[in-house]
Each structure stands twice: as structure tokens, then as C-alpha cells.
Amino acid sequence: xxxxxxxxxxxxxxxxxxxxxxxxxxxxxxxxxxxxxxxxxxxxxxxxxxxxxxxxxxxxxxxxxxxxxxxxxxxxxxxxxxxxxxxxxxxxxxxxxxxxxxxxxxxxxxxxxxxxxxxxxxxxxxxxxxxxxxxxxxxxxxxxxxxxxxxx
Numbered sequence: 001x002x003x004x005x006x007x008x009x010x011x012x013x014x015x016x017x018x019x020x021x022x023x024x025x026x027x028x029x030x031x032x033x034x035x036x037x038x039x040x041x042x043x044x045x046x047x048x049x050x051x052x053x054x055x056x057x058x059x060x061x062x063x064x065x066x067x068x069x070x071x072x073x074x075x076x077x078x079x080x081x082x083x084x085x086x087x088x089x090x091x092x093x094x095x096x097x098x099x100x101x102x103x104x105x106x107x108x109x110x111x112x113x114x115x116x117x118x119x120x121x122x123x124x125x126x127x128x129x130x131x132x133x134x135x136x137x138x139x140x141x142x143x144x145x146x147x148x149x150x151x152x
Contacts, residue, residue, distance in 0.1 A: 034049070036048070036055065036087055037050065043129050047093070047117075054127070057141070058078065058139050058140075059139040061115065066109055067139075069103055071138070075118075077136070080118055081110040094147075101116060112144055112148055113147075115144060129143065132151060
């Protein structure tokens with residue numbers, strides 16, 4: 001990654017923090033609509049949310065354990081995929097790989113093949129894969145394929 005791209009990412013992230021904080025405080029009822037689907041991209045078929053945005057894993061997480069919530073600023077840039085009930089699933093999403101974990105504040109985060117799921121505030125739109133594999137907060141942020149494997 002070039003220094004220019006890193007500077008742009010950090011500047012964009014800092015400018016978006018107030019927006020991310022507002023999203024994080026959205027009432028829980030908005031989270032009940034969590035949906036996972038599969039989208040074909042330049043990286044192949046990957047998991048996306050209900051709006052078509054790439055869903056990420058964090059390499060510092062362990063199976064069914066979110067590490068990002070314990071790192072200052074992490075969830076402001078990498079918002080959790082939250083749900084109040086069972087997530088909706090599009091064609092090709094394997095129900096057996098979908099789960100949730102309960103975080104200390106009571107939030108339920110969606111998991112896939114044991115990977116806690118996130119989105120990224122810097123994605124420009126549905127299907128954007130520009131940030132897959134980004135190194136941030138001491139780990140990498142790969143996408144996931146329908147089998148639950150990391151896409152780097």
C-alpha cells in the first residue's frame with residue numbers, strides 16, 4: 001500500500017468517525033434487518049450485506065470472538081454486522097455457517113464460519129473490494145467466500 005493511499009484512508013476514516021458513531025447509535029430495531037447474500041466480484045463470489053456491501057473478517061479475531069470491540073476506534077471504522085434475530089439469507093449463503101455471538105454490551109454480532117463480521121466505512125458502494133486485505137488495527141481485513149474461507 002502506498003503512503004498516499006494510506007493517508008487517504010486515514011483521512012477518510014477520521015472524517016467519517018462522527019457518521020460512524022451516529023450509525024453505531026442507531027436503534028436496535030434497524031439491526032433486525034441483517035441480511036447476508038453472495039455477490040460476484042473481481043475477487044470471485046464473496047459475502048455481502050443486504051445492501052450489497054462487502055462483509056469482512058478480522059484476522060485478529062478468534063473463532064466466535066470479536067477482538068475489534070476491544071481496540072479503540074476499531075468499530076467506528078469497521079462497523080459490526082449486527083442483528084436482533086436470525087439474519088436473512090440470500091441464495092448461496094450456507095445456513096449452517098451462519099451464527100451470532102453476544103458482545104459484552106448485549107449486541108448480537110453475525111458470524112460466518114465462526115468469523116465475526118464487519119463492514120467498512122470507506123467502501124464506495126455495493127461490490128467494492130478495494131479494501132479487501134487492508135492491514136489496520138494490527139490485523140488484516142479479508143472478505144469471505146460462500147464456503148467461509150478468507151479471500152485476500
